[in-house]
Amino acid sequence: MNTNPGYLIIILAIIVGSVILHELSHGVVAYLLGDRTAKDAGRLTLNPFKHIDPFMSIMVPVILYILRAPVFGGAKPVPVNYHNLKWREWGMALVAIAGPLTNFLLSLIAFLVGHFSGLLYGSGGEVPRFIFTELVYINLGFMIFNLIPIPPLDGSRVLFAISPDVVREFLAKIEQFGVVLVYILILLFGEVFSSIMLGGMDGIIRFFYALVGR
Numbered sequence: 290m291n292t293n294p295g296y297l298i299i300i301l302a303i304i305v306g307s308v309i310l311h312e313l314s315h316g317v318v319a320y321l322l323g324d325r326t327a328k329d330a331g332r333l334t335l336n337p338f339k340h341i342d343p344f345m346s347i348m349v350p351v352i353l354y355i356l357r358a359p360v361f362g363g364a365k366p367v368p369v370n371y372h373n374l375k376w377r378e379w380g381m382a383l384v385a386i387a388g389p390l391t392n393f394l395l396s397l398i399a400f401l402v403g404h405f406s407g408l409l410y411g412s413g414g415e416v417p418r419f420i421f422t423e424l425v426y427i428n429l430g431f432m433i434f435n436l437i438p439i440p441p442l443d444g445s446r447v448l449f450a451i452s453p454d455v456v457r458e459f460l461a462k463i464e465q466f467g468v469v470l471v472y473i474l475i476l477l478f479g480e481v482f483s484s485i486m487l488g489g490m491d492g493i494i495r496f497f498y499a500l501v502g503r
Contacts, residue, residue, distance in 0.1 A: 311391050347362075359483050360426065386447055448460065
């Protein structure tokens with residue numbers, strides 16, 4: 290871990306770019322499924338000021354990086370009107386999964402480009418190696434974190450689609466407290482979150498290496 294200001298700027302750029310594409314993908318899929326809410330709210334844009342949450346998009350990920358913990362975070366949720374979507378709850382699940390899937394694809398692309406170019410292993414110097422390594426790990430961190438099945442995280446939307454009514458009612462009841470609940474869980478069980486995320490990242494990285502025959 291490098292706390293050089295230049296490296297922190299790189300980290301911040303990767304974080305901002307990753308959360309923007311994550312949220313944009315939610316809005317695009319919602320639009321394709323018939324809901325114009327995100328488009329009408331001006332969220333189908335790459336403008337970072339439309340998506341960034343100062344706490345979850347910047348402070349939390351940077352602090353985690355400095356503390357040498359797995360980096361994760363989020364952005365302002367893209368507004369989606371469930372009632373406008375095709376397939377209702379299943380449509381909402383597709384909207385939700387688009388974000389983590391985007392982070393997974395960003396991580397995979399960064400790995401493949403870095404691997405086959407050698408930049409991931411330092412052939413172009415320390416800075417390119419750092420950039421590709423962090424692109425891989427930060428996007429995996431965002432993916433895994435957002436798949437946690439607690440509202441308003443994306444995993445809860447997928448859980449809602451496949452669950453019986455009693456679980457759906459419970460998720461609906463805790464929706465208004467979801468963000469606070471996530472913060473509390475992070476504060477109280479930060480080490481558990483870190484262990485789970487590190488395990489998930491390691492498993493996915495092994496899968497990436499298997500794809501390239503290593």
